Amino acid sequence: MDNDVRFLRETFKLAKKGLSWTNPNPLVGAVIVKEGRIIGKGFHRKVGSVHGEIEALRNCKEDPSGATLYVNLEPCSCFGRTSPCVNTIIQSGIKKIVCSTLDPNQKVNGKGKKLLEKAGIQIVVGTLKKEARLLNEAFFTFHEKGRPFVAIKFAASLDGKMATATGDSKWITNEKARIYGRNLRANYQAILVGINTVLADNPNLGIRTKNKKDPVRIILGSKRHILKNFQVLRDQNVLIINPKNIHDLLAILREKNIISVLVEGGGETLGSFVDSKIIDKVYAFHAPLIIGGKKAITIGGDGIHIIQKALRLKNISHKKFGDNLLTIGYPLGIV
């Protein structure tokens, strides 16, 4: 395997350690290589903490001057929560930088690269670009489309029922599938459900795994008072809003710097996203059940009226959990 590819894959691996903690920042990993040896590693641990490149420099076991820095994303050039990485990199004596993509954030987007080149550092951009974009798919969508990355998740029988006509939904999928579904939350800055789902199921909406930060819980609805004793109000990490429509909602979330949202239900809330056609990613869990029922719960809303215009998943992948199946796909194409 090509050395650049090998070291960049190492940065991806490091970057993922920051999952759930870096939002609205991207996942960033960095390794510093001298004469073919890694002399320093780092990753962005948490929003507000030092960036991955800087941590890698600090962790160097040898003088980094003359070394190559590998990083999945273009080093930043602006003062944000920390001072610009490019300055520290220039001071370190790093000679060359290999990174997979430019930073889509307009405040950086190529400016970091220019400053580094101006300082005489060689910078190569583009290796494993697609993988690097996937690693931070929400971050890229947020900055390129100017709205949060929207994923929907649902668990259904083969006939699409998410709950029976009497509201029973415990449990359609098996435990392994449910745990996997819960862990998916770590990939999102926010989880969104309609207020009726909270009233019906009193869900926790947390990850319940050590070392992962719970996303913001967003409840669509107006009656905050009726949620008094519900689990979603267990701490301040909750947002109850009543937007006019999906576009309004996404504008509010953008304003709050929320780069990604996982919509989990119920049927009408999911349906309103389908109607808007703003869905970047779908997680569809299926158990091999037939439930039936004209009044059972499926994805609702008006629905799409013409099959040819339905949301068609691309770049599909599957995961099996015993006899349960997860289908993952991208209605709008991969980032």
Added chain:
Amino acid sequence: MDNDVRFLRETFKLAKKGLSWTNPNPLVGAVIVKEGRIIGKGFHRKVGSVHGEIEALRNCKEDPSGATLYVNLEPCSCFGRTSPCVNTIIQSGIKKIVCSTLDPNQKVNGKGKKLLEKAGIQIVVGTLKKEARLLNEAFFTFHEKGRPFVAIKFAASLDGKMATATGDSKWITNEKARIYGRNLRANYQAILVGINTVLADNPNLGIRTKNKKDPVRIILGSKRHILKNFQVLRDQNVLIINPKNIHDLLAILREKNIISVLVEGGGETLGSFVDSKIIDKVYAFHAPLIIGGKKAITIGGDGIHIIQKALRLKNISHKKFGDNLLTIGYPLGIV
């Protein structure tokens, strides 16, 4: 591989050549083996035609006396459309018979075996029994449960929609999946749909493949006259009935010696079968679409109210058609 297994698998292969033609008879294939060589092969071609064992005897290139007859099902002992096979077998000089299962038909069920033994022929029953039962799953169900084998087939989006809120259903699945779905009809003696499906879609309900016999088309409903110009009435191979309920329907079909039925829609007809819980096999085709819509068509009826009591598919298998997926399973367990 064991010789018995090898020769029995050959009988299964031969038997399948009669698919769609033998109903209400079973698929039967036979090979006659002398000193390790196959000297004759045959299968049951069509209801009313000679049975597989007899065809194999007739096709023998050498004298079958002293040979072994392999057959998937116990040779018949009764006068039906043809005279009993056992007589012809005894006269042929066959010394030994290896068959996979007894015939579940009460008119035979062990009687053939007894007559053969009485005539001094050794008969070994049971090798590849499970496979032999699967080969004739409808026939075994009909005789063991006293009702037709009921399969349902549907094509849906990931959210279970078989048609949009405005009734559009052309096409949810891709062409390969649809052709496969059409060919499945050859496995059933009858195809059943509700009259509303006929009125909405004017389906052909045929196999449209050479060398396969179209199943009986059963339409549930009372208004025969309104179907005058519809494709389902293109010939006499159609049955329009208006039973009180599923049990009534199955009694009528049993009376008519229909051993299997494939229920294809619409939502309410499929739902009434789900409600009855009399479903032996499910073919669920899924395309990677999200359609949504509270008023879109899914499997209806009352539905099952408690998840724990939903129809759970067992013995699941999958087939892929590009990005479409077929899930096959047995809610009541495999025959």
